[in-house]
Amino acid sequence: MTAGTTQLHKDRTAMRVTISDVADALNLTKSTVSRAMNGYPDIAEATQLRVKRMAQEMNYQPLSHAQAIKTGRTRSLGLVLQLSDHDAHRPFLAEFLAGLSEGASIEGYTLTVASADSDQHVIESFRALLRDGKADGFILPRAMVDDPRVKLLRDADVPFVLFGRQQNPEGCSWFDIRGEDAMRDAVHHLAALDHQRIGFINGGTRYAYAGLRLQGYLDGMASDGLSVASELIVEDALTMADGACAAKKLLDAKPPPTAIICATDQVALGVYRAATERGQAIGRNLSVVGYDGIQEGAQAQPALTTFSVDNRVAGVRLATLLIRRIRGEPSENLRETAAAVFLDRGSTGPPMGE
Amino acid sequence: MTAGTTQLHKDRTAMRVTISDVADALNLTKSTVSRAMNGYPDIAEATQLRVKRMAQEMNYQPLSHAQAIKTGRTRSLGLVLQLSDHDAHRPFLAEFLAGLSEGASIEGYTLTVASADSDQHVIESFRALLRDGKADGFILPRAMVDDPRVKLLRDADVPFVLFGRQQNPEGCSWFDIRGEDAMRDAVHHLAALDHQRIGFINGGTRYAYAGLRLQGYLDGMASDGLSVASELIVEDALTMADGACAAKKLLDAKPPPTAIICATDQVALGVYRAATERGQAIGRNLSVVGYDGIQEGAQAQPALTTFSVDNRVAGVRLATLLIRRIRGEPSENLRETAAAVFLDRGSTGPPMGE
DNA sequence: ATGAAAGCGCTAACAG
DNA sequence: CTGTTAGCGCTTTCAT
Numbered sequence: 001m002t003a004g005t006t007q008l009h010k011d012r013t014a015m016r017v018t019i020s021d022v023a024d025a026l027n028l029t030k031s032t033v034s035r036a037m038n039g040y041p042d043i044a045e046a047t048q049l050r051v052k053r054m055a056q057e058m059n060y061q062p063l064s065h066a067q068a069i070k071t072g073r074t075r076s077l078g079l080v081l082q083l084s085d086h087d088a089h090r091p092f093l094a095e096f097l098a099g100l101s102e103g104a105s106i107e108g109y110t111l112t113v114a115s116a117d118s119d120q121h122v123i124e125s126f127r128a129l130l131r132d133g134k135a136d137g138f139i140l141p142r143a144m145v146d147d148p149r150v151k152l153l154r155d156a157d158v159p160f161v162l163f164g165r166q167q168n169p170e171g172c173s174w175f176d177i178r179g180e181d182a183m184r185d186a187v188h189h190l191a192a193l194d195h196q197r198i199g200f201i202n203g204g205t206r207y208a209y210a211g212l213r214l215q216g217y218l219d220g221m222a223s224d225g226l227s228v229a230s231e232l233i234v235e236d237a238l239t240m241a242d243g244a245c246a247a248k249k250l251l252d253a254k255p256p257p258t259a260i261i262c263a264t265d266q267v268a269l270g271v272y273r274a275a276t277e278r279g280q281a282i283g284r285n286l287s288v289v290g291y292d293g294i295q296e297g298a299q300a301q302p303a304l305t306t307f308s309v310d311n312r313v314a315g316v317r318l319a320t321l322l323i324r325r326i327r328g329e330p331s332e333n334l335r336e337t338a339a340a341v342f343l344d345r346g347s348t349g350p351p352m353g354e
Numbered sequence: 355m356t357a358g359t360t361q362l363h364k365d366r367t368a369m370r371v372t373i374s375d376v377a378d379a380l381n382l383t384k385s386t387v388s389r390a391m392n393g394y395p396d397i398a399e400a401t402q403l404r405v406k407r408m409a410q411e412m413n414y415q416p417l418s419h420a421q422a423i424k425t426g427r428t429r430s431l432g433l434v435l436q437l438s439d440h441d442a443h444r445p446f447l448a449e450f451l452a453g454l455s456e457g458a459s460i461e462g463y464t465l466t467v468a469s470a471d472s473d474q475h476v477i478e479s480f481r482a483l484l485r486d487g488k489a490d491g492f493i494l495p496r497a498m499v500d501d502p503r504v505k506l507l508r509d510a511d512v513p514f515v516l517f518g519r520q521q522n523p524e525g526c527s528w529f530d531i532r533g534e535d536a537m538r539d540a541v542h543h544l545a546a547l548d549h550q551r552i553g554f555i556n557g558g559t560r561y562a563y564a565g566l567r568l569q570g571y572l573d574g575m576a577s578d579g580l581s582v583a584s585e586l587i588v589e590d591a592l593t594m595a596d597g598a599c600a601a602k603k604l605l606d607a608k609p610p611p612t613a614i615i616c617a618t619d620q621v622a623l624g625v626y627r628a629a630t631e632r633g634q635a636i637g638r639n640l641s642v643v644g645y646d647g648i649q650e651g652a653q654a655q656p657a658l659t660t661f662s663v664d665n666r667v668a669g670v671r672l673a674t675l676l677i678r679r680i681r682g683e684p685s686e687n688l689r690e691t692a693a694a695v696f697l698d699r700g701s702t703g704p705p706m707g708e
Numbered sequence: 709a710t711g712a713a714a715g716c717g718c719t720a721a722c723a724g
Numbered sequence: 725c726t727g728t729t730a731g732c733g734c735t736t737t738c739a740t
Contacts, residue, residue, distance in 0.1 A: 016485075018733060029711050034735060044709055064486055065419030065428060066733040069716050074419060076466075076488075083452050093447050098437050098469040105468065105479075110488050112430075113467045114459065115452040125459075131370075132418055134430075134464050372717060383727050388719060398725060420717040423732050 017060040026054055037062065061108075068133060077104050077322055078135025080125045080149075081115040082142070092311045099315020100139060107323045119148055126152060137326045139163070139318050143174065143208040159325040161318050161334075164208045173325055173334035175317045179209050180216030182307045182340040183261060186289045187220025189305075189342065190259045193349040195287065199232040199250045199257035201243060201271065203264040210235070213263045232257050243270020251278060258350035259287040265306060272304060283348055307340040314338070371414040380408055391416065415462075422487060431458050431676055432489025434479045434503075435469040436496070446665045453669020454493060461677045473502055480506060491680045493517070493672050497528065497562040513679040515672050515688075518562045527679055527688035529671045533563050534570030536661045536694040537615060540643045541574025543659075543696070544613045547703040549641065553586040553604045553611035555597060555625065557618040564589070567617045586611050597624020605632060612704035613641040619660060637702055661694040668692070 023033045028051070036043045036051035043051075055061075068074045079100065081093075101111045112135050116122040126149065129135045136159065140149050143164025153160045154171050162174040183200075190198050200217045203210050214235070221228050231253045234246040243266065250257055251274075262268040268290025272282055280286045282304060289305045321334050377387045382405070390397045390405035397405075409415075422428040433454065435447075455465045466489050470476040480503065483489045490513065494503050497518025507514045508525050516528040537554075544552050554571045557564050568589070575582050585607045588600040597620065604611055605628075616622040622644025626636055634640045643659045675688050 016733090019735095020733080030734075031712080031736075032710055035710090038735085042709060047709080061486065063423070063733060064488070065422040067735070068419045069417070069423060069718085069733085070735045071716095081448065081451060081455075083448060093451075094435065094437060097435060097447075097467060098471075101435075101467060101469045105482070110483070110486075111467050113451060113455060113465050115455045117452075128459070129464070132415065132464075134418070370717090373719095374717080384718075385720080385728080386726055389726090392719085396725060401725085417717060421719070423717085423734085424719045425732095 016063070017058050019060070019062065022051070022055055022058055022060050025058065026050060064110075072133060073136045073326070074133055075108055076110045076112050076135050077319060078126070078129050078138040079111060079113050079141070080122050080129075080138065081113065082119075082122055083115055083117055092309075095311040096141070096315045099312035099317075100319045101315075102312075103316035103319025104323070107320070109319070109323055111319075123148060123152055130156070130158060137161075137322050139322055143176075144206050145208050145211065146206075147208075159322060161322045161325065163314060163318060165212070165337075166208065169335070173321045174336075175314055175321060176209075176337045177309050177314070177340050178337050179263070179340065180212040180219070182342070183213045183216030183263070184220035184223075185342055186261045186305075186307075187217060187224060187226070189344070190261070190287060190289070191220075191224040191226060193259075193287070195259040195350050196226060197229070197232065197255060197257040197259075198226065199253075199260040200234070201237050201246045201250070201260060201262045201264075201267050202233070202235045203267065204238050205236045210263065217261060229253070237262075237264070237267045237270075240266050240270035240273070243267030244274035245270070247271040247274035248278075251275065251280070257286075259289070262288065262290045265290040268304060268306070287348060287350075306343045308343050309340050310338075370417070371412050373414070373416065376405065376409055376412055376414050379412065380404060418464075426487060427490045427680070428487055429462055430464045430466050430489050431673060432480070432483050432492040433465060433467050433495070434476050434483070434492065435467065436473075436476055437469055437471055446663075449665040450495070450669045453666035453671075454673045455669075456666075457670035457673025458677070461674070463673070463677055465673075477502060477506055484510070484512060491515075491676050493676060497530075498560050499562050499565065500560075501562075513676060515676045515679065517668060517672060519566070519691075520562065523689070527675045528690075529668055529675060530563075530691045531663050531668070531694050532691050533617070533694065534566040534573070536696070537567045537570030537617070538574035538577075539696055540615045540659075540661075541571060541578060541580070543698070544615070544641060544643070545574075545578040545580060547613075547641070549613040549704050550580060551583065551586060551609060551611040551613075552580065553607075553614040554588070555591050555600045555604070555614060555616045555621050556587070556589045557621065558592050559590045564617065571615060583607070591616075591618070591621045591624075594620050594624035594627070597621030598628035599624070601625040601628035602632075605629065605634070611640075613643070616642065616644045619644040622660070638705065641702060641704075660697045662697050663694050664692075 019030050019033050023030045032043065032047065033051050036048050037055060039048070064075045077100070104111050112129065114125045114129060116125045126138065138153060138158065138160040140147070140160055141163045143162040143166055145167070147166065150166060150172065162172060163176065165174055165176045166172045187198060198221065200214070202214050218228060232250060234249060237243050237246045243262065246267070247260065247270065250260060260271055262271060268288055271288055275282060275286050282288055287305070317336060324334060373384050373387050377384045380387070386397065386401065387405050390402050391409065393402070418429045431454070458465050466483065468479045468483060470479045480492065492507060492512065492514040494501070494514055495517045497516040497520055499521070501520065504520060504526065516526060517530065519528055519530045520526045541552060552575070554568070556568050572582060586604055588603060591597050591600045597616065600621070601614065601624065604614060614625055616625060622642055625642050629636060629640050636642055641659070671690060678688060
């Protein structure tokens with residue numbers, strides 16, 4: 001007569017192993033098992049081990065929503081996607097999700113995804129998810145310079161982590177790519193090829209990365225002794241169309257640039273198109289460098305040099321960080337940045353006679 | 355003295371409205387309220403209304419994991435993404451997720467996402483999610499012709515819905531796009547432009563759509579009185595590289611095709627690249643039509659004609675279907691198909707003298 | 709260091 | 725039709 005396994009239940013729940021089963025098997029009480037499993041300090045080392053081994057053996061795992069009813073925590077990470085008009089994150093999504101869910105599942109967590117089409121709606125989603133205890137904390141993709149999500153969650157004292165950096169780091173953990181370095185590297189790369197007039201098309205100014213990347217570009221130009229021409233800089237380009245438009249503007253400049261750096265690959269695609277339409281051959285007449293070169297289309301373009309970012313590991317890191325915060329570990333040292341990898345796809349020097 | 359709202363709790367749970375609060379407010383018992391909320395037939399119409407109105411008013415919503423502990427259902431839909439080597443679904447993901455989560459949230463459901471890198475791992479994810487009661491049912495993207503997921507879930511008697519069709523419809527609900535029609539339309543479109551030798555590059559043979567789309571192509575050719583040359587058909591192209599490779603093969607054919615239809619936009623991009631490298635001008639020397647033209651890159655290519663599919667509504671539909679199944683409504687009539695919209699981006703007739 | 713007992717928010721027999 | 729009474733699987737005082 002083994003521990004209550006024989007009973008036939010109609011539910012697909014099919015007689016899960018419960019905490020009582022484990023307790024019975026060890027001649028202990030539920031409460032002892034519970035405390036052992038949760039690593040309470042008032043349980044004998046020996047019992048801790050016995051219990052954990054037995055749990056393993058019986059394939060016992062506490063039911064998250066049974067614990068949630070007391071603890072309020074569900075072992076689930078929340079992610080609210082914002083599909084703005086320019087769905088900038090589209091291409092980066094699959095890998096990012098894979099990383100998040102991988103990082104989560106390692107720690108026995110799960111990923112709950114919602115999506116919204118406006119700032120307002122995003123906030124409402126957070127509220128709903130919290131209210132129903134569907135998420136213990138949140139991953140915030142695309143950190144904004146003045147981020148309403150941060151404000152909300154900080155005030156509500158809910159754990160969260162950012163993909164991107166934040167001015168006021170209070171209560172923030174984050175993971176970010178050093179886009180500023182990437183931009184600086186791009187300048188060096190082009191300068192080394194003898195380019196002098198290098199344009200820059202920046203991404204959405206509301207995002208935290210824009211300021212950083214502009215600074216990187218400026219630093220690069222300065223350190224290479226190149227002069228910065230304000231007519232060669234465009235800010236706030238989000239879509240491919242924005243990129244095309246900006247490219248036209250740059251190419252109309254007094255002497256046009258011989259190379260253009262884009263903060264974003266979407267934008268780079270737009271530049272590529274606009275330039276091609278004007279008869280410029282990318283890789284001959286004009287060099288283009290785009291950041292975040294995950295976009296398939298960007299990789300399909302010959303001679304479009306890109307930076308590449310591993311969004312999968314970003315996801316893993318962010319999940320891990322968030323779980324730590326949920327578990328109440330201190331928020332210091334929970335901030336990481338990582339490099340972007342340069343992918344030279346055959347950019348060249350300026351056209352002769354420049 | 356209102357119903358136990360004054361108590362101060364440390365939890366962020368911040369004194370949620372419970373079923374007892376509602377019961378007290380109405381001088382009823384929890385059980386009556388519960389049954390009223392769940393629309394049991396043995397409750398007076400009048401009380402049903404009173405309860406529901408009051409619940410609304412007090413902003414009461416049953417805690418899903420509190421009910422789950424009894425019912426086993428969590429009001430959450432599961433989605434396990436498969437990131438195969440060719441991450442074919444990448445571009446379609448964001449909109450699809452948005453649709454799913456929209457459809458889910460309308461009915462008070464939530465979306466739980468996991469991801470896996472092999473068939474084996476996918477199955478394990480299902481098992482884990484089920485075991486922990488994290489999902490009441492599943493959405494199965496990219497229906498395969500012999501789908502291990504279907505087998506598992508059917509056997510375990512777990513509700514699921516497919517994006518794509520299934521041979522044996524037993525226990526299956528699905529939503530699908532009529533790709534076969536799209537392929538037929540593409541043939542007509544090209545035939546009307548006077549193309550005669552029209553090649554076809556099909557997608558992964560393991561997926562259900564491949565058979566259908568091939569048939570659509572063949573039907574189209576037949577109904578336009580064009581002869582099908584086996585050397586102008588390539589099967590099982592998944593990646594951009596596959597597409598490029600297939601394109602080379604087709605372009606080497608005795609008389610090469612003047613137009614190529616691709617079952618997939620990834621593949622179309624590969625064709626585009628390969629053809630361009632061989633000096634063919636798409637839209638002049640060669641016409642290319644790609645299905646699923648969601649890919650940003652595909653839209654960036656001039657003169658690449660595509661079909662477009664609204665993956666957002668697909669998501670909404672699938673979520674709705676799944677919820678119905680979870681609620682135990684009959685599985686008949688839970689199968690839909692929808693059309694793909696043709697986007698002509700300036701394809702032309704065959705080069706003169708053809 | 710462990711057990712006994714109470715209770716989380718909800719559903720589900722079983723009475724009446 | 726509605727109230728009574730048990731739990732569901734787990735955590736958490738409070739004793740011991």
